[in-house]
Amino acid sequence: NAGVTQTPKFRVLKTGQSMTLLCAQDMNHEYMYWYRQDPGMGLRLIHYSVGEGTTAKGEVPDGYNVSRLKKQNFLLGLESAAPSQTSVYFCASSSTSGRAQLYNEQFFGPGTRLTVL
Amino acid sequence: DAKTTQPTSMDCAEGRAANLPCNHSTISGNEYVYWYRQIHSQGPQYIIHGLKNNETNEMASLIITEDRKSSTLILPHATLRDTAVYYCIVIGKAAGNKLTFGGGTRVLVKP
Numbered sequence: 001n002a003g004v005t006q007t008p009k010f011r012v013l014k015t016g017q018s019m020t021l022l023c024a025q026d027m028n029h030e031y032m033y034w035y036r037q038d039p040g041m042g043l044r045l046i047h048y049s050v051g052e053g054t055t056a057k058g059e060v061p062d063g064y065n066v067s068r069l070k071k072q073n074f075l076l077g078l079e080s081a082a083p084s085q086t087s088v089y090f091c092a093s094s095s096t097s098g099r100a101q102l103y104n105e106q107f108f109g110p111g112t113r114l115t116v117l
Numbered sequence: 118d119a120k121t122t123q124p125t126s127m128d129c130a131e132g133r134a135a136n137l138p139c140n141h142s143t144i145s146g147n148e149y150v151y152w153y154r155q156i157h158s159q160g161p162q163y164i165i166h167g168l169k170n171n172e173t174n175e176m177a178s179l180i181i182t183e184d185r186k187s188s189t190l191i192l193p194h195a196t197l198r199d200t201a202v203y204y205c206i207v208i209g210k211a212a213g214n215k216l217t218f219g220g221g222t223r224v225l226v227k228p
Contacts, residue, residue: 004160033215035218041220042204042217042218042219042220042221043161043216043218044218045215045216048215058215059215090160090161092160092161104149104151104166104206104208104216105151105163105166106161106163106216107163108160108161108162109160110159110160111158111159111160
């Protein structure tokens with residue numbers, strides 16, 4: 001199993017450009033998440049999804065859109081990139097099967113490093 | 118979810134035990150204590166979690182005080198690869214909870 005993969009690994013955008021970050025998981029997890037991490041800071045939740053076709057806002061959703069058309073994929077879109085969106089973006093997934101106390105064991109991808117000039 | 122307080126940083130000698138404290142005085146009865154770590158430039162990694170009993174797995178041990186207001190993560194024999202930021206997170210049992218990553222403790226394992 002590959003676990004959680006993210007595409008691309010690095011990207012440089014100019015202000016105003018758009019792009020989509022792809023997250024894929026092969027663990028059949030129901031829940032998926034997008035976080036951002038600014039230098040020296042902890043992770044902050046952008047959006048999350050509790051299942052195929054559903055999405056919800058996290059702590060810092062402004063400027064981002066998401067879609068979960070397939071259970072294994074979670075897309076994060078930036079419609080008009082701004083320098084403030086320069087960050088490392090992490091995707092994660094978690095399961096609702098098995099022991100309930102393990103629901104919060106999230107599996108993270110390797111991250112996408114985005115620079116907006 | 119309860120707020121946690123951790124030291125900003127700590128050093129540890131290679132081969133020695135590393136004891137990482139976490140205060141969570143407002144934890145409620147149905148909230149778990151989770152520990153994650155983030156090695157430089159990588160995604161966070163789950164380590165261990167507990168409710169009220171002490172827990173041990175292949176990576177670490179978790180000691181939770183009887184009043185559950187604090188806990189300690191123990192790395193029994195720290196290696197250089199354990200250098201990372203360690204996050205203590207208190208969260209309810211329900212699925213899909215949103216992990217809140219605070220500042221964490223930056224652990225530097227020295228040879």
